[in-house]
Amino acid sequence: MSRLVLVLGDQLSTGLSALREADKSRDVIVMAEVADETTYVPHHPKKIALILASMRKFAKSLREDGWQILYSKLDDSENAGSICAELLRRAEETGATEVLATEPGEWRLIEALKSCPLKVRIHEDDRFIASHSDFDRWAEGRKALRMEYFYRDMRRKTGLLMQADAPAGGQWNFDHDNRKPAPGSVSHAPVWFEPDKTTQEVLDLVEERFSSSFGTLHPFGYATDRAQALAALTHFVDHALSSFGAYQDAILDENRFLYHSLLSAYLNIGLLGPLEVCQAVENAYERGDVPINSAEGFIRQIIGWREYMRGIYFHDGPEYTQRNALNHKRKLPDFYWGAETGMRCVSKAVAQTQADAYAHHIQRLMVTGNFALLAGVDPHALHMWYLSVYIDAFEWVEAPNTIGMSQFADGGMIASKPYVSSGNYITKMSDHCKRCSYDVKAKTGAKACPFNLLYWHFMDRHRDRFEGNPRMAQMYRTFDRMDADRRETVLREAQDFLDRMDADERV
Ligand code: FAD
Ligand code: DLZ
Numbered sequence: 079m080s081r082l083v084l085v086l087g088d089q090l091s092t093g094l095s096a097l098r099e100a101d102k103s104r105d106v107i108v109m110a111e112v113a114d115e116t117t118y119v120p121h122h123p124k125k126i127a128l129i130l131a132s133m134r135k136f137a138k139s140l141r142e143d144g145w146q147i148l149y150s151k152l153d154d155s156e157n158a159g160s161i162c163a164e165l166l167r168r169a170e171e172t173g174a175t176e177v178l179a180t181e182p183g184e185w186r187l188i189e190a191l192k193s194c195p196l197k198v199r200i201h202e203d204d205r206f207i208a209s210h211s212d213f214d215r216w217a218e219g220r221k222a223l224r225m226e227y228f229y230r231d232m233r234r235k236t237g238l239l240m241q242a243d244a245p246a247g248g249q250w251n252f253d254h255d256n257r258k259p260a261p262g263s264v265s266h267a268p269v270w271f272e273p274d275k276t277t278q279e280v281l282d283l284v285e286e287r288f289s290s291s292f293g294t295l296h297p298f299g300y301a302t303d304r305a306q307a308l309a310a311l312t313h314f315v316d317h318a319l320s321s322f323g324a325y326q327d328a329i330l331d332e333n334r335f336l337y338h339s340l341l342s343a344y345l346n347i348g349l350l351g352p353l354e355v356c357q358a359v360e361n362a363y364e365r366g367d368v369p370i371n372s373a374e375g376f377i378r379q380i381i382g383w384r385e386y387m388r389g390i391y392f393h394d395g396p397e398y399t400q401r402n403a404l405n406h407k408r409k410l411p412d413f414y415w416g417a418e419t420g421m422r423c424v425s426k427a428v429a430q431t432q433a434d435a436y437a438h439h440i441q442r443l444m445v446t447g448n449f450a451l452l453a454g455v456d457p458h459a460l461h462m463w464y465l466s467v468y469i470d471a472f473e474w475v476e477a478p479n480t481i482g483m484s485q486f487a488d489g490g491m492i493a494s495k496p497y498v499s500s501g502n503y504i505t506k507m508s509d510h511c512k513r514c515s516y517d518v519k520a521k522t523g524a525k526a527c528p529f530n531l532l533y534w535h536f537m538d539r540h541r542d543r544f545e546g547n548p549r550m551a552q553m554y555r556t557f558d559r560m561d562a563d564r565r566e567t568v569l570r571e572a573q574d575f576l577d578r579m580d581a582d583e584r585v
């Protein structure tokens with residue numbers, strides 16, 4: 079009796095655990111474009127296009143490799159609309175009673191597979207460096223789950239940038255070399271790919287079905303198969319990696335990508351593997367083509383942050399996305415969905431997100447994330463926004479970044495202090511402020527940068543929680559040294575700003 083082998087839209091890797099378990103001569107692969115997955119959040123049209131085009135091309139390559147595949151397109155008339163319903167339909171068609179699956183990257187879909195009335199065997203997704211048990215073992219008995227220590231274990235485990243037992247370059251972490259402000263200009267541009275026939279068909283379908291969603295579909299240049307993703311990796315290593323480290327935290331008004339790799343989506347849907355990406359970076363370092371701060375900084379993002387975030391998501395369980403330690407309840411302002419705002423940094427990050435389904439890490443963390451945290455936006459609403467609008471967003475990686483790192487809504491499981499800053503940080507790392515309708519130097523008054531006002535509002539309303547945090551004590555001392563009238567003015571103006579924002583006035 080044949081079995082069904084489920085391959086999801088972010089499981090496009092030939093070494094997938096369910097495929098390894100399957101028998102090419104008798105088992106049948108099921109791949110399904112379904113309404114439920116394309117609409118559970120209002121995904122950016124580019125994200126839907128990336129996934130559907132990559133699914134179709136991956137299915138073709140599996141077929142050429144001799145697999146039997148039952149593939150459902152989104153507009154097939156018999157399409158049952160959800161992963162479980164498609165499995166049931168295919169089980170009836172083939173007589174299969176058993177399904178081999180690879181663990182999905184979201185609790186929502188894991189639960190759906192578990193409650194699907196078929197025998198579904200879920201295999202761990204081992205396209206990661208740390209398994210669930212590796213992470214649980216590491217976490218056991220620790221008071222704080224800090225990324226840095228986890229990362230060192232991952233360096234030892236993979237041997238990446240290791241010289242015997244010691245880290246290459248004599249240090250584990252070169253982050254202090256990776257904080258250069260915005261460079262005057264950037265010589266590099268990412269590589270884009272002309273849509274082929276398959277991608278064009280998907281673009282037509284997505285345009286017809288999802289054109290009212292937030293996000294611009296055209297031009298579409300993301301890689302949609304492994305060969306293209308590998309070309310994007312090579313392009314990054316050859317042209318951008320050497321400057322990646324130094325400018326990792328910089329933001330430029332006129333350049334959306336700086337020296338970032340844009341590889342996250344390809345990694346997350348399985349077109350690239352984390353180890354091969356890190357090995358390409360390590361090779362460039364060993365050839366002497368890139369400095370240690372770039373190689374280490376990049377590898378840390380992948381075997382450190384990426385693996386750690388996944389570990390936290392699965393370690394903490396399905397309730398993680400509901401956490402709201404700071405009890406923030408404000409609705410997400412309309413300017414996250416493209417309404418006008420005078421805050422140049424925010425409007426540029428959102429416009430870029432709308433155009434490319436991409437913004438780099440510091441824009442996500444220190445602009446849109448920082449603003450939401452300062453303003454007290456409901457972290458779950460913000461989580462749904464990040465999950466919708468970014469090309470690389472899947473809950474296992476998006477939620478810990480949003481709920482934990484960016485919003486401190488997990489109460490400090492990931493971050494030892496909230497990532498909040500006034501306009502100072504943004505003006506140091508970017509050139510936005512020169513073109514803003516607000517004045518970053520103004521601390522009060524009609525022109526005062528809202529980040530400056532809201533920073534103190536945040537500190538004031540969370541004094542009980544953070545005053546005792548040694549990393550924040552200095553800021554409380556600064557606040558307390560302010561003249562009482564000035565303190566009162568700042569808080570009043572911050573509240574006034576929030577009231578106007580809540581009333582949907584242009585701020
Ligand atoms: P680069 O700057 O070139 O970094 C290299 C790679 O490192 C990335 O491709 C990515 O795989 C990995 N990486 C870097 N930082 C992180 C991180 N914090 N967590 C996990 N991996 C990391 N990343 C996602 O992949 N999906 C998300 O949905 C996502 N949501 C985020 C939400 C918020 C609020 C924040 C602050 C960060 C989020 N990130 C997410 C992490 C990070 O912003 C993106 O991985 C990165 O911007 C992707 O662009 P890039 O490929 O050019 O990355
Ligand atoms: C994100 C996504 C989208 C938009 N569409 C599909 C789809 O039609 N079929 C599919 O198998 N997967 C899709 N995906 C990816 C899934 O949502 C993803 O597997 C889960 O969110 C778990 O990470």
Ligand code: SF4
Nearest residue numbers: 423501511514518527
């Ligand atoms: Fe952003 Fe404030 Fe600078 Fe304007 S002045 S760009 S709001 S940090």
